[in-house]
Amino acid sequence: MIEKRSLFMIALVFMAIACVGIAAAASTDTGSNDKVIHSSGTGNVIGTPDRAQVTFSVETENADVKISQQDNAQRMTKVIDSLVAIGIPHDALKTTGYNIYPVYDDTTKSILDQKVRTYRVTNTLTVTLHDVNRTGDVIDVAVANGINQANSIQFLLSEEQFQVLRTEALKEAVAHARADADTVAGAMGTAVTGVQSADISGGYSPVLYDNYMAGNAMLKSAAPTPIQPGDITVSAQVSITYLIR
Numbered sequence: 001m002i003e004k005r006s007l008f009m010i011a012l013v014f015m016a017i018a019c020v021g022i023a024a025a026a027s028t029d030t031g032s033n034d035k036v037i038h039s040s041g042t043g044n045v046i047g048t049p050d051r052a053q054v055t056f057s058v059e060t061e062n063a064d065v066k067i068s069q070q071d072n073a074q075r076m077t078k079v080i081d082s083l084v085a086i087g088i089p090h091d092a093l094k095t096t097g098y099n100i101y102p103v104y105d106d107t108t109k110s111i112l113d114q115k116v117r118t119y120r121v122t123n124t125l126t127v128t129l130h131d132v133n134r135t136g137d138v139i140d141v142a143v144a145n146g147i148n149q150a151n152s153i154q155f156l157l158s159e160e161q162f163q164v165l166r167t168e169a170l171k172e173a174v175a176h177a178r179a180d181a182d183t184v185a186g187a188m189g190t191a192v193t194g195v196q197s198a199d200i201s202g203g204y205s206p207v208l209y210d211n212y213m214a215g216n217a218m219l220k221s222a223a224p225t226p227i228q229p230g231d232i233t234v235s236a237q238v239s240i241t242y243l244i245r
Contacts, residue, residue: 043172
């Protein structure tokens with residue numbers, strides 16, 4: 001009797017496992033029966049940058065490292081004070097690099113006998129502007145007060161402006177993807193009924209100018225510096241899986 005009861009319990013266990021397997025298979029089959037179309041779209045919207053970042057440096061050199069440091073500090077302080085005087089807030093000024101490195105005597109014949117000729121100190125300042133029209137003025141004032149190394153200018157979008165342009169780019173990308181899906185579905189004699197999934201990506205690249213002044217001759221020029229920010233293109237890409245019937 002006990003043996004029959006054990007066999008009965010084992011049979012029930014196998015039946016339960018079989019039912020689970022059938023249910024899982026049914027669930028998988030239901031998903032696999034969905035008819036879909038995969039479509040991608042890209043949207044591009046052109047905007048005007050409303051932020052600028054200007055990066056430049058004060059470079060000094062002296063046989064005495066302390067003198068080189070002091071000279072550099074005085075010149076950079078003068079640059080910062082001059083920018084604040086024309087209305088640039090302190091929080092828009094940021095030190096983004098400070099280096100001290102030895103300059104060796106080139107006449108030394110052996111590497112082992114190299115002697116330090118001078119010490120070069122470089123202090124780099126980045127200025128963030130909310131008014132891109134002031135970019136040229138900032139460069140001119142900085143150069144007039146001690147800047148002697150020009151690094152780069154970047155024209156950017158504020159977060160608010162970027163979101164506005166990105167929204168428009170996404171709408172354009174989705175419209176392109178849906179138009180393609182409708183065209184393919186119509187050609188196959190079906191119609192789009194919904195969306196199964198969607199992936200989005202995209203962004204923009206700042207307008208960058210490296211070494212925007214060449215040599216000390218341009219740094220000493222008295223003419224105002226003309227700066228044209230250009231345009232920025234915000235791109236968005238979507239990949240959408242549409243349900244069809």
